[in-house]
Each structure stands twice: as structure tokens, then as C-alpha cells.
Amino acid sequence: MSDKNRVLTRLLRFIGVGGFCFVVTLVVNYGLKFTVLEQHPTTAFIIANCVATIVSFILTRQYTFQHQNSAFRKRVQAIGFFSVSLIGIGINSAPLYVSRWILGFHYPQVSFLSQEIADFISGPIIGTLLAMIFRWWALHKFVFPDSENNASTDDAQELVLVSKA
Template identity: 45%
Template sequence: MVEAVLIRIPQPYRDVAIQYRELIKFALVGGTTWVIDTAVFVLLKNTFLVEKPITAKVFAVLVATIVSYILNREWSFRTRGGRERHHEAALFFLISGLGVAVYTAPLAVSRYIFDLRVPEVTLFTQEIADFISGQILGVLLGMAFRWWGFRRFVFPDENVRRQVPKVPQA
């Protein structure tokens, strides 16, 4: 499927897409898991965990992380490896666990250092601050950390699993 999309991209953009294929796939997985994370976070924060936004965020990130492992291993980093599966999974969840701290830090700063929470601010301001700090800043920082950690520790070796077919030049 990826090759079918790549063949339709005009040159010189195709070469750039091929060069950064792994990063593009990682970003697409990140976008997918961002939607999952956002949906779970909003659902929990507005129902079961109204008074516990940090707990809601942690649960949302954990659900998204499980999906992320599957998609990243089987698609984004499908040619990378170098570790036994159980070591790879343990390192993935360790890096992702550290990523939870990175993801939640901006939300914690917003809520508990800047006091951007009711009654100090309006509910609308609190919700905007939560979204920006938790879903934008936190996700960007966490994604950068995870990209580095996954390539460095979880999937360190290139081309050890399946080979990527070459896209014919048009």
C-alpha cells in the first residue's frame, strides 16, 4: 500500500518521502494514537475522572501506547529490530512509560503551577489550557522523546526483519 502511494508522489517529493518513510509512518501512527488518546482523555475527564485530569491523561496515554506498539512494530519500524520480542516489548513500554511523564508534564504545570483550573479561571479557560498543554505541547514533546528512544533502544538495528521493496522510478 505504501508503495502504491509513493509511486503517485511527483519527483523530487517522492525521494524525500522515501528518505523519511520511517518518520512519516511514525508520525501517522502518532496521529492515529493522538486521536485515540484525545478521545479517551476527553471521555474519562468528563465522566469517570472529572476531578482527576492527570489520572485520565495517564489512562489515555496507556491505551494509546498499546495501539502504538502494535502499529509501530508492524508498520513504522517493520524492518528494524535487533532484540528478542520480549526485550523489545519491555523496552518499548519502558520508553513509553517515561514518555508518560514527558506527555503529562505540561498538563501538570498548567494545572498546578500556573493554576489554570477552576475556580482560579473559568471552565472554558481551564479546558483550553488542558487541551493545549495536554494534547498539543505534551504530545509534541512526548513524540520527540519516543522517536529518539524507539530508534535508539527498542528498534536499534536497520534492515534485520523484512526488506523494504524499492519503488520503481517513473
């Protein structure tokens, strides 16, 4: 498979995983927001993103970047993935925070319907789009780099492991 096809396939899988995790985020977010965290919509959104991040790690590692899964790199990938995701959660939540608490799109300043529309556009739409672009770049660049780019590093690590045995 050519490099362009491989990257395109990976990108389409990444978007599919992201779409599924988007649904997970919405379900958890609205479940919390309309029950136990009514007064804390940003907290509900952050928790929803954390749950979706765990689901995303499993799916991304096993489906999107399965060819970059050497046993040696599992811990490094997990630490890198969750570091990138932590930054992504901040990027994802920032537009909701700005909409609610800086621009004042919250009840009673605006109607409940306007508040919910502003929340949906700022968090799940704008925030997710910005975070997804960042995550794609960072995961592709740092966490799951192409194996061709790291062939010399992997060969050196194998030599060290073999020489220790």
C-alpha cells in the same frame, strides 16, 4: 532504498501512527475527564496515554519498524518500547500537571473554557510534541535500531543459537 529514504519513510509512518494514537488519546481522555474522572484530569490523561501506548506498540512494531522485527528481539522490543513509553507518558503529562496545579489554570481560578483551553494546549499539544520527539529518538536509537548497526550482534547471537542446537 537509500538510508535517507528509509529513515524518512519510517519517520512518516511514525508520525501517522502518532496521529492515530493522538486521536485515541483525545477520545479516551475526554471520555474519562467528562464522566468518571471529572476531578482528576491528570489521571484521565495518563490512562488515555496508557491505552494509546498499547495501540501504538502494535502499530509501531507492525508498521513503522517492521523491518527490525526479528523473532529473537520480540521480548526485548516490548520491554524497551514500554520503558520508553513510560518515560514518554511522564513527559506528556508533565505540562498538564504544571498548567493545572502549579500555574493554577483550573476552575474556579479561571473560567471553565480557559481551563479546557489550557488543558488542551498543555497536555495534548505541548506534552504530545515533547513526548513524540523523545519517543522517536529513543525508539530509533535503542528499541528498533537499524539492522545494519546490529548486524554483528545478530550474527553472534545466531552463532550461539546454532552452536547450542
